[in-house]
Amino acid sequence: MPQSSADNAAGPPLPGTRSAVLPARLENYRFSLGEQEVPYFFGYSCRTAMGELLAERFAGRGAVLMLIDGGVQRHARDLLGSLDRNVKVVPVTIDPNEQRKSLSLVGSLLERAVAEKIGRDAVVVAMGGGVVGNVAGMVAALLYRGLPLVHLPTTPVAAFDAVLSAKQAVNLTQGKNLCGTFLAPSLIACDLAWLSTVPPHMLATGIVEMAKNVLAVRPADADRLTGAVPLIDTDPELALRTFLDIGVKAKIPFIEADPKEKAAALIFEYGHTVGHAIEFASRGLISHGEAVGWGMLAAASIATRLCGLSPADERRHHELLAGFGLSRGRLSAVDRRAVTELLSKDNKRGYLKTDGETVAMVLLDALGSPVTADGRPLIGVPRALVESAIDELHTD
Ligand SMILES: NC(=O)c1ccc[n+]([C@@H]2O[C@H](COP(=O)([O-])OP(=O)(O)OC[C@H]3O[C@@H](n4cnc5c(N)ncnc54)[C@H](O)[C@@H]3O)[C@@H](O)[C@H]2O)c1
Structure with missing residues (x-):
């Protein structure tokens, strides 16, 4: 089996390493996806630390195009409230429906991004489940031929599986994930407490992937x-x-x-x-x-x-x-x-x-x-x- 730095990055029961420069209570895994180094920060009920981390990472970016899963409005409001006011966030809510995981949704988001004056110095953030993550991945890959992508996963499938991938895809009428590309996220960050609001059947199905x-x-x-x-x-x-x-x-x-x-x-x-x-x-x-x-x-x-x-x-x-x-x-x-x-x-x-x-x-x-x-x-x-x-x- 291939070797990984992740094997050394954490051990039970509390995985991850803590960096001296990080806000308290966030831990992280680090791995690479091709050329891209990907830090995965996580904690539990860590809104303030998460806000500080994101404010630090978004500093100097012209704007943050934040694609938000309609099912996590409350978490998004809390997070946005803890972000530095100097960060310009353009929030766009998405109805995360597998049937809408399509090129036409990606196209309308691209049009919206340009209309909102999102420039080449922006970052695309996906806050939500796997559908929003994939749609945002496609938007980030296509807008100006590629913007950095940040994942803030809020479902078990997204947090434990989908974000650990450079694969981005949407469905065609003839089948699932038939159209896509590769874009590794620049950053993944998850407050595991976000996951506690998913309905029990969704938690169960996330565990199925495990x-x-x-x-x-x-x-x-x-x-x-x-x-x-x-x-x-x-x-x-x-x-x-x-x-x-x-x-x-x-x-x-x-x-x-x-x-x-x-x-x-x-x-x-x-x-x-x-x-x-x-x-x-x-x-x-x-x-x-x-x-x-x-x-x-x-x-x-x-x-x-x-x-x-x-x-x-x-x-x-x-x-x-x-x-x-x-x-x-x-x-x-x-x-x-x-x-x-x-x-x-x-x-x-x-x-x-x-x-x-x-x-x-x-x-x-x-x-x-x-x-x-x-x-x-x-x-x-x-x-x-x-x-x-x-x-x-x-x-x-
Ligand atoms: N490598 C990859 O890119 C990869 C890997 C695995 C899965 N996927 C994709 O992920 C998708 C499935 O993702 P999913 O299981 O996260 O489902 P999903 O994105 O469809 O979300 C399911 C529902 O959960 C709601 N939701 C999200 N976060 C919530 C929260 N914290 N509290 C309450 N409700 C919440 C959403 O609003 C939605 O109604 C599929 O399209 C699959 O193809 C991609």
Whole structure:
């Protein structure tokens, strides 16, 4: 496995290092994404420290184009209140709807930015979940051919997973994330207390992405993950810090070695082939994390037949994902034909030479051990096998 500075940057129970020049109560991970050094600052209920950090980082910038998730207005108001008045902020609220994660939204935001006199000396800030992060990433990449991007993630999926990536994408009418580019954030900062206002099902689905990391990359973290789940009610700060640490420790070594996520880092597509199809076909009913959970159960079932994954390891998938909000009722409401049609539009097409009857998937032959071909953790799976695994999800 690739080595990472993140492995040395933190250790349980309170991950991260504290820098003498930082405002109190913020810790940080540091990693690189290609040429870009990326600090990830975090704390819990740290509004003042966060305001000081951002004021320091935004100093000298002409303006801050702040794209704010409509679901976090209160957090945004608090944060903006703690920012230095000398920082010129242009706030724009976005309705973060997967259906609106599109080029037309990006286009309208670009027009708005220019109308608001945002110049080349501006910085684009995304405050919100993964949708706002991706849309802001596209805006930052395109406006004046590239402005710095800052992520302030407010959902578990965004904080523990999506921001740890240079991938920025929006959907086309024919499928998820089919149009995009790469832009590494210059800064990530998260007050983990922002995450405490997401509805329980969203927290659960964020944890599903961490279960993905455990199953596909770091099975040794299984006890830390399951041990942190009950802490959500009794010690949310420690629970959220643990989830973040699991996300960072799993992902950073891979994205440092493979910043465009085209080789070894494709491991984080585990569960995503079927997952993305379910998420897109559900038209907003099933969240990204929940869909990925279903996708991992399908992948495990296929791997027992195709790659020798043991029944015990398949059971481990079900055990780990139990209680994380996967609803068979919601799954049944999704058009199955739409799901199977979307399989052929998966954005991993082209990595493997596949005919229409084969689907490229990440599969495991044991926990933490992907099956690889040509340096990539991808394997062609007969379409009929994928379809039967999707059918099984409804009945298991
Ligand atoms: N590498 C990547 O770029 C990457 C990785 C993983 C996921 N993603 C993308 O992320 C998206 C999913 O992100 P998500 O799960 O964060 O969902 P989301 O962005 O759709 O947000 C879901 C809901 O949560 C609300 N919300 C956000 N923060 C909140 C808070 N603190 N309190 C209350 N409500 C809050 C939003 O308003 C929204 O209604 C997908 O589009 C997926 O493709 C991208």
